[in-house]
Amino acid sequence: MNADKSLNLKNNDKNNINKLYFFGMLMWMIASIFYGLDYLQHTIPSVLIEPIAKQIGVSYIDVANIMSIYFPVYAISQIPAGYLIDRFGLKITLFAACLVVTIGLFMMLAPYLSAILIGRVFIGIGSAFAFIGALKTASIWLPENRFSLFLGITQMIGVIGGLLGQTLITYLIKIDGWQGAIHYIFIFGLTWSFIILFFLKNNKKVKVKLSENKKNQSIKFLIVLLKDKNIWLLALYAGIIVGTIMSTFAELYDIIFLTDSFNITKTDAAYISSFIFIGVGIGAPLHGILINYFKSQKTYLILNGFLALIVFACVPLSALLSLNTFLLPGIFFILGFFTVSMLITFSIAKSTHEEEHHGIIFAFINTIIGLSGFIFPILFGAIIKFILNHFQTNNQFIPTLFLLLIPIIAALLVATQIKIKNNIIS
Template identity: 25%
Template sequence: MKNLTPEQMKRRWLALGIVALAYVLSFFQRFAPAGIANDLAAAFQTSAASLGVLAATYFYVYTIMQVPTGMLADTLGPRRILVLGGIIGGVGSFLFGFAPSLDIALVGRTLIGLGVSVTFIAMLKLIAVWFEENRFATMVGVCMLIGNLGSVLAGAPLSAVAQATGWRGVFIGVGALSLILAVLCWLIVRDRPEQSAAQGGAPKFDRTVLVNSLLSVVRNRSTWPAILVNTGTCGAFFTFAGLWTVPYLMQVHEMTRPVAASHLSLWFGGFAVGCLLLGTLSDRLGKRKPVIIVASHVYGLVWLWLLSGVQLPVELSYAMFALLGVATSGFSLTWACAKEVNPPMLSGMSTSVTNMGSFLAAALFQPLVGWVMDLGWKGEMVAGARVYDLAAWRGGLGVAVFLALCGAACSWWIVETRCRNIWKPA
């Protein structure tokens, strides 16, 4: 148990609440292009491949920053990187909102990815330091539930606001909120329970120790099943939900934009609730592996339905997307799996290495989906945006389905930790 004073107990909840709000913005920025894909295509007169690059720029930077963020979280502490990330992300959001061209939008999107890339790992580090070990998955689930409000807002609400008032003002407002949260992180967040408000906590930065620590995580064979499940399951989620879901449902399933955006929000909502449910279920069962196996296989089956293009009654399609969301959340247990097979002091690095796979997959496969779809494009245009037939969509969607099925297959190699750290020195 963490022996905390009443004041420390109050501080940990307040700090975690502020960081969770920053995580809401991170999720919103991640999936915002999905809700306004047609608006972006029309505003910048771009193809699916170029639109994929615009959305994936976030993931390029996010991927590159995962390992450095884990190192910084374990050395400099989460407080400093959260403040710096909030400032950079806010500036990027301003730039994206004011962007007159695709090139400027790419720069803004890059800064957004750079700024928000630190939020999740910093949040995991705070949970690992401030909360009990056997509550880790539950607390991550709570934060994911809160953070996913951002992805829900990036679906139907963003689409409705974009149609009513335009999408640019939304990103300008998000930029201002990001700067406010950066200030609150500096005032409230502390790296450790014993760190008082007056202490800066002199950071220690040893490159040799950092490199050796990274190598110990990467060389640990028990880490890799968690990495691969995260890469496949979350990679498919980010690749398709991050940009292509609304256009796919509109063009293949003949849904109106509000209905398609509602499906996307339901996917995000199911994912948010699922993170809390499956995290709590795993902690109470005292097991990780069975929960991940069941969730990843249900996930793969729903993806096969999407690939088929079979149209269902709207009530049933809503149910399928809710199920898809809950099943998607199974990958959230991979962070606990990675943390529990590595040294406790390297919790930031082990979770960041695991997290890197999904963002690398999104960075590579999101543009690939657009490129494959452009190969099958028949030249049809509506309101300045390209329209694709079922064959073209199946080609692009097949990329995400491949990732999902790979994640399900790798779940069988997850190392069961029974919700405790099982690492032992060699």
């Protein structure tokens, strides 16, 4: 009789755990789809610059310059976003953020550059909450040993949003014009804002902790965070890897490098380039699984960083040796796969402090990544100009890409100094 009772209790406990896990996944999915919307809006400017310029009667360069205000606004909004998420919880902050992004998108319909500028500022501020909001949701609602996996799946959702975004916008423009396309996205964003408001829940455990602390607790913790050498090392590693390989090469110069180096069309170059992002999308969740087979997160991080370095070196080497372009999609895919392993820095950082501070920790790392994405492209462009002005070369990208290996090597040296708290895999 007692054995039957004990068995029933175990079954009930198992059912409760499964229900809680399912509920946590639902909470994370609500936040992650907002991140997908954020990634989708990254692709909008490339499609809308020309029609907006024609409507307003200005050059496409003027519109492009206005659109670019998004990036510095996004970077400097990260830490305030993390503070607000930690201070006020997920529901109200992500609702407001999604609504602000949606309003910013709608303002792109205005026939004035000033209104579009304000809209892009709104989008930059609201988007700052998307990724760290999704990570915070995963950190408080899902099991510790599943965080890396859902971190990767979150990134995959973002990549899917980016890959499909431009195709979707182009299709909607064909159906109902560019204004109609923005209307459709506005309706979706508005709908999702209220889904967040009505269905996303704050974890009561974290809410109680916040209510018992002083109002300036998160500000005090930010000071502690800025003195944390380990967090700085994690942020620098992630920032350098993303800033060099992704922000500089994959998002700016890869297509022009491919067309100049291999004498192929832009269409073929874009096809090859897409394999980096496919590698990122597939690699992100797989790293969350594979890391569980390693005793040390630090070893896993350094190993993947080293492999990313080797594969990235193959990019200019392939042009130098005039390799067959048939090999390039595979090289680009593997490069994206190993590069996205930098997401493990968020898992390591998460294990170093209590969960009520995770929002601001994620925000700090994302700030450094954002700033690196701003600095390295400028540095890369300056090196290209220097080479063109002082050396005679048929391809300025080959020596510049080889020089870009130096900061990646520096990032690996930085990673060797990272300390893991109890070597926890989470």
